[in-house]
Amino acid sequence: MKMEVANFLKKNRNKLMDDWIVEMKQLGGDGPLHVISDDKFESISREFFDIAVFNIVDSENRYETKVERFAEQVVRIGWPLTFLMSGLQVLKTLIFDWMKEENNYGADDLVKLFHEIENWISPLNRQIVEAYSNSWEKTVFLQKVALQELSAPLIPVFEKISVMPLVGTIDTERAKLIMENLLSGVVKHRADVVLIDITGVPVVDTMVAHHIIQAADAVRLVGSKCMIVGIRPEIAQTIVNLGIHLNQITTTSTLQKGIEKALAFTNRKIVVLEEGAH
Template identity: 70%
Template sequence: MNIEVANFLKEYKVDLLENWMAVMKKSGDELSLSLVSDDGFKHIGKEFIEVAISNKVDSESKYKQKVEHFTERVVRIGWELPFLMDGLNTLKALILRRMREDKEYTSEQTVELISEIDNWLNPMTSQIVESYSNNWGKVVSLQKVALQELSAPLIPVFEKISVMPLVGTIDTERARLIMENLLSGVVKHRSEVVLIDITGVPVVDTMVAHHIIQAADAVRLVGARCMLVGIRPEIAQTIVNLGISLNQVTTTSTLQKGIEKALEFTNRKIVPLKGDSD
């Protein structure tokens, strides 16, 4: 029966691909389908069928390599595991239906056929689940690292002066990351003045202000000075209404004014070039 299934898959793989694509487009997850073009979906579907055929035909190591490569591709695309499992179940149903159309099977033979199709594709199911978990874990780890690097960067703008632009909401986890990047960046860039720019922070409440004050205190402990810039009128009003004291932190309304003051702190200033008409 294994040989019968193998020969069928090889002979009808083109028809299987077309039928599989038609069923998946009709009943599959719309979000997953929208992630690729029609040509891209056909290419992935073809690879999917080829991987299914290669089970028990290729060596175990080569088969696993094919599954790993296929799974890595679909993870990068953004297909979720349930969509892949639906694809496998659809393929099983199509193989069974087509084989029964081509040949009459007794009830016992049909049960045996179902068992053989399962035996053929179940290893692929297990391998895809394992590979998907491994690849998804790698993607999540890389995304987390990238997000950490982008969420609170400390950028040197002048010698001894660095800026940390903040965008979006600040929760406890992000505040911890801000503190770590701030302290390590001060040491790395040998900053004497650090400007925390909150222009892109929509809300400054008691918790956010507390984290900023903590960051400023930590910066002073490593021998640098911390400034808070980008304080919009509505933010200033909120800080006053909440009774939050920023007496220990130098503040300015814009990043430009903050940089000018930071230059003063480091005994420098911006001057016009000679002959500048402005």
């Protein structure tokens, strides 16, 4: 029965593929398809079909590398795993229905046919799930590394004055990274004043405020002054409602005001030159 299925796939490959792609488009709807062109979708679908058929038509060859490459591709374009699994089920149904129509199978042969197709699809399911999961984990890991490398840099803006802009959600792991970058940056740049800019932090809750206060305390321990800037009205209200005290930390609503205060702290100020002055 296995050779019978393999021969059927070789003989009807193109027509079966065309019908399967139509089914996949209907299955996808507005989900994973809207981000790519029709040509790209058909190209990826044909690759998916070839990988599936290759498993039974030429099972002696190893095709794990093909599956891995395909998984990496669909993870990048955002195809969900459920869409791929549903696609295999559609393919299984198409093959069974076609072979049933073309051959005068008895009840026993239909059971054998069903089990043969199921035995072909099941290991393929597992392989694609494993390859997809590995690719997804690798992608998430690389994104996390990239985020950490870009996260919370301490930027010297004037002599003895540095700014750390914070963007996005701050969790415990990221707070540790902020603390490390902050302290090492203070020493490296010999900063007397550090401004932590929270303009890009969407939510300041008790935990986030606690991490920021800890960072400010750590900066003071190494002999520098820490200021928190970019406190929007809604953030200020949240801090008050939570009962968080920032008495020992200088705060301003904008980075510009913070820099002005930092310059004053280091006995400097911004002077506007009159027009024509040199």
